[in-house]
Amino acid sequence: xxxxxxxxxxxxxxxxxxxxxxxxxxxxxxxxxxxxxxxxxxxxxxxxxxxxxxxxxxxxxxxxxxxxxxxxxxxxxxxxxxxxxxxxxxxxxxxxxxxxxxxxxxxxxxxxxxxxxxxxxxxxxxxxxxxxxxxxxxxxxxxxxxxxxxxxxxxxxxxxxxxxxxxxxxxxxxxxxxxxxxxxx
Numbered sequence: 001x002x003x004x005x006x007x008x009x010x011x012x013x014x015x016x017x018x019x020x021x022x023x024x025x026x027x028x029x030x031x032x033x034x035x036x037x038x039x040x041x042x043x044x045x046x047x048x049x050x051x052x053x054x055x056x057x058x059x060x061x062x063x064x065x066x067x068x069x070x071x072x073x074x075x076x077x078x079x080x081x082x083x084x085x086x087x088x089x090x091x092x093x094x095x096x097x098x099x100x101x102x103x104x105x106x107x108x109x110x111x112x113x114x115x116x117x118x119x120x121x122x123x124x125x126x127x128x129x130x131x132x133x134x135x136x137x138x139x140x141x142x143x144x145x146x147x148x149x150x151x152x153x154x155x156x157x158x159x160x161x162x163x164x165x166x167x168x169x170x171x172x173x174x175x176x177x178x179x180x181x182x183x184x185x
Contacts, residue, residue: 015023 017023
């Protein structure tokens with residue numbers, strides 16, 4: 001039928017299938033399938049966007065909770081370390097108090113020992129000092145007796161000297177008298 005014009009009226013009516021339903025033009029069928037596929041792709045894109053947004057929101061919530069949990073863990077760890085430090089500081093302070101108490105007890109013990117030693121030394125030195133005082137007194141008495149003996153000796157020496165001098169004078173007088181008598185005419 002080349003070259004011949006086809007009149008629309010010459011065309012047979014719409015085609016039907018074996019069940020008697022009208023047969024759809026494949027072009028229309030392709031268009032409707034394409035539209036359905038595009039709608040499905042649009043729906044999938046919308047769902048992807050929707051779920052992506054929800055996933056991003058959930059991720060944001062999760063990260064926020066994770067940061068909060070991290071802050072809480074850091075705070076708990078900081079509090080734990082602070083508690084350990086407080087215990088350490090308390091232990092150091094307690095050790096300082098115990099050390100100060102021990103130093104005070106030692107100081108008191110040393111003071112008591114020094115007082116006891118001073119008392120014991122005083123008790124030990126008293127007889128020695130008494131003996132020294134007795135020795136000094138005896139020495140002074142002995143020196144006094146020696147001085148008395150020396151004075152007595154000096155007195156006796158003076159008396160002997162005086163007696164000697166008087167005797168010498170008497171002898172001199174006798175010699176002079178004897179000389180005068182012998183030389184007298």
